[in-house]
Amino acid sequence: MSTITTKTIKVDALARVEGEGAVTVKVREGQVQEVEFRIFEPPRFFEAFLRGRRASEAPDITARICGICPVAYQMSAAHAMERLADVVVDNPIRALRRLLYCGEWIESHVLHVYFLHAPDFLGYADAVQMAGDHPEVVQRALELKKVGNAIVTLLGGRAVHPVNVRLGGFYRVPAARAWTPLIEQLKWAREAALEMVRWTAQLPLPEFEQDYEFVALRHPHEYPFNEGRLVSNKGLDIDIAAFEDFFVEEHVAHSTALQAELRARSNYFVGPLARYNLNFDRLSPLAQEAAKSAGMDARCLNPFKSIVVRSIETLYAVDEALRILQAYEMPELPYVPVALQAGIGYGCTEAPRGILYHSYQVDDEGVIVDARIVPPTAQNQKTIEHDLRTYVASRVNLPLNELTWQCEQVVRNYDPCISCSTHMVRLQVEG
Amino acid sequence: MQQGQVPAGRGGWVLVAGIGSRWRSDDAAGLLVAEQLRLLCPSNVEIRQLEALGPEMLDLWDSDITVILVDAVLSDAVVGTIRRLDLLQQPLSYSAAVSSHAIDVAVMVQLARVMDRLPRRLLFYGIQAGSVEPGTALSDAVACAISVCVDSIIQDIEASTIG
Numbered sequence: 001m002s003t004i005t006t007k008t009i010k011v012d013a014l015a016r017v018e019g020e021g022a023v024t025v026k027v028r029e030g031q032v033q034e035v036e037f038r039i040f041e042p043p044r045f046f047e048a049f050l051r052g053r054r055a056s057e058a059p060d061i062t063a064r065i066c067g068i069c070p071v072a073y074q075m076s077a078a079h080a081m082e083r084l085a086d087v088v089v090d091n092p093i094r095a096l097r098r099l100l101y102c103g104e105w106i107e108s109h110v111l112h113v114y115f116l117h118a119p120d121f122l123g124y125a126d127a128v129q130m131a132g133d134h135p136e137v138v139q140r141a142l143e144l145k146k147v148g149n150a151i152v153t154l155l156g157g158r159a160v161h162p163v164n165v166r167l168g169g170f171y172r173v174p175a176a177r178a179w180t181p182l183i184e185q186l187k188w189a190r191e192a193a194l195e196m197v198r199w200t201a202q203l204p205l206p207e208f209e210q211d212y213e214f215v216a217l218r219h220p221h222e223y224p225f226n227e228g229r230l231v232s233n234k235g236l237d238i239d240i241a242a243f244e245d246f247f248v249e250e251h252v253a254h255s256t257a258l259q260a261e262l263r264a265r266s267n268y269f270v271g272p273l274a275r276y277n278l279n280f281d282r283l284s285p286l287a288q289e290a291a292k293s294a295g296m297d298a299r300c301l302n303p304f305k306s307i308v309v310r311s312i313e314t315l316y317a318v319d320e321a322l323r324i325l326q327a328y329e330m331p332e333l334p335y336v337p338v339a340l341q342a343g344i345g346y347g348c349t350e351a352p353r354g355i356l357y358h359s360y361q362v363d364d365e366g367v368i369v370d371a372r373i374v375p376p377t378a379q380n381q382k383t384i385e386h387d388l389r390t391y392v393a394s395r396v397n398l399p400l401n402e403l404t405w406q407c408e409q410v411v412r413n414y415d416p417c418i419s420c421s422t423h424m425v426r427l428q429v430e431g
Numbered sequence: 432m433q434q435g436q437v438p439a440g441r442g443g444w445v446l447v448a449g450i451g452s453r454w455r456s457d458d459a460a461g462l463l464v465a466e467q468l469r470l471l472c473p474s475n476v477e478i479r480q481l482e483a484l485g486p487e488m489l490d491l492w493d494s495d496i497t498v499i500l501v502d503a504v505l506s507d508a509v510v511g512t513i514r515r516l517d518l519l520q521q522p523l524s525y526s527a528a529v530s531s532h533a534i535d536v537a538v539m540v541q542l543a544r545v546m547d548r549l550p551r552r553l554l555f556y557g558i559q560a561g562s563v564e565p566g567t568a569l570s571d572a573v574a575c576a577i578s579v580c581v582d583s584i585i586q587d588i589e590a591s592t593i594g
Contacts, residue, residue: 132545142486
């Protein structure tokens with residue numbers, strides 16, 4: 001005898017995600033009827049109040065969009081303005097930018113893996129409960145996050161909303177000797193990150209694979225942070241300036257964040273899993289070896305395994321930071337002069353959660369006329385809803401509280417940063 | 432000594448952390464208390480103004496020192512009410528951490544407790560907020576409470592220094 005299932009899965013406030021979001025999934029007679037990943041965080045209108053500001057202020061203003069990924073905003077903004085000015089920032093400043101991004105990835109990924117995501121797979125309500133049984137694991141996480149903080153503090157000026165980033169580079173850069181203590185910390189962190197990969201790989205992760213369209217930057221030589229073309233595993237290969245020709249945003253009633261999709265296609269997936277699938281060959285040999293030892297192929301279609309991929313990326317970031325510092329060359333000047341001209345500049349860099357696209361229209365006095373910012377979490381919304389629909393469809397007969405908990409985990413796979421995604425809503429006032 | 436480095440083994444050292452946001456009305460209370468204390472306190476007191484608590488806060492704690500946290504709170508109390516809690520004696524109830532950007536005081540304290548990283552003394556001052564809407568205006572009652580809170584914290588600091 002079959003069971004006809006009708007139920008509503010409702011999470012009014014998602015736990016262990018950044019910002020305010022909720023999930024509703026309605027099942028009627030065993031069929032998923034409605035799925036909503038609801039973002040109700042108030043819009044913050046950054047794109048609006050960037051208008052009228054000087055282009056040089058964009059890195060500092062946009063950094064305030066997010067406390068956990070400010071470097072991503074600064075980099076996307078700086079690159080957009082430098083592209084408009086036809087300026088290329090080369091080594092050693094370029095290497096320092098990668099170093100700063102390494103710090104941010106370490107901070108963000110470690111925080112998500114240990115404090116937000118891992119408790120799910122061990123049956124804990126939160127990291128505090130997990131720390132009660134596994135204090136050494138949480139202690140390692142705190143120490144590892146501290147190394148990421150140290151990079152951002154030393155190079156960015158402070159751990160939250162760095163103040164040392166400017167168009168063309170930095171306001172000042174540390175002397176070589178200032179990095180010496182951090183190099184020793186990074187050597188410890190490399191071992192800790194290796195253990196992080198091993199530890200996450202042995203977590204009991206659900207089997208769930210989908211045919212995603214992954215989108216990420218791809219660079220000719222390196223695992224991407226700041227530069228590359230936009231590519232997908234389904235044939236996309238474009239310059240970042242063509243982003244708005246291929247990607248479209250729309251406002252849906254149940255979200256204060258615009259949702260994105262590929263024109264003439266559908267939802268797509270950005271973030272660590274996308275980068276990993278599209279750039280595995282660009283990981284350092286150590287990171288590739290750690291991935292293989294952890295049982296990971298170059299291809300991974302299971303979003304629950306994003307916790308392992310974030311760990312691999314943390315290892316890569318530590319490895320890359322060490323490589324940069326061991327070859328550190330202090331630049332003669334901390335920045336390259338950037339002389340702006342009227343026009344539109346485009347920047348797209350890999351925030352911890354995925355591609356972060358900026359475009360700015362600037363006038364001949366260097367003032368921003370218009371701005372567009374597309375954060376990764378906004379881009380992942382439709383894929384999150386698609387995952388919820390598919391995941392629930394094959395599990396409708398689970399007890400409601402168990403299925404509800406698993407739906408929250410589906411969302412946490414994406415490490416959503418909801419505050420970032422709600423910076424702008426396009427309002428149309430009628431009458 | 433560098434900023435933020437409270438030396439180990441100094442029982443008289445005090446860390447005061449004022450927590451809040453300057454841009455959310457009464458939520459600035461903790462920051463303003465810290466600001467006033469910075470002008471009044473001796474050198475054995477480290478004053479921090481934090482917009483958010485993160486796990487790295489635990490690095491500032493030492494088992495020999497006194498930690499005093501100050502923050503705006505929301506409850507059914509009258510606006511401006513000050514609650515002083517000894518968190519070693521009265522743990523705050525907490526819900527699961529809800530953000531990658533910030534951890535609330537209760538979660539931070541519980542994390543320290545389970546990891547055996549509590550300081551020698553841990554006090555919490557909560558000032559009942561009226562409004563935490565975007566803005567910079569303070570409720571009159573909260574403005575008064577800030578001064579009262581500062582005086583009370585100075586007494587706690589003096590008591591910590593003595594014993």
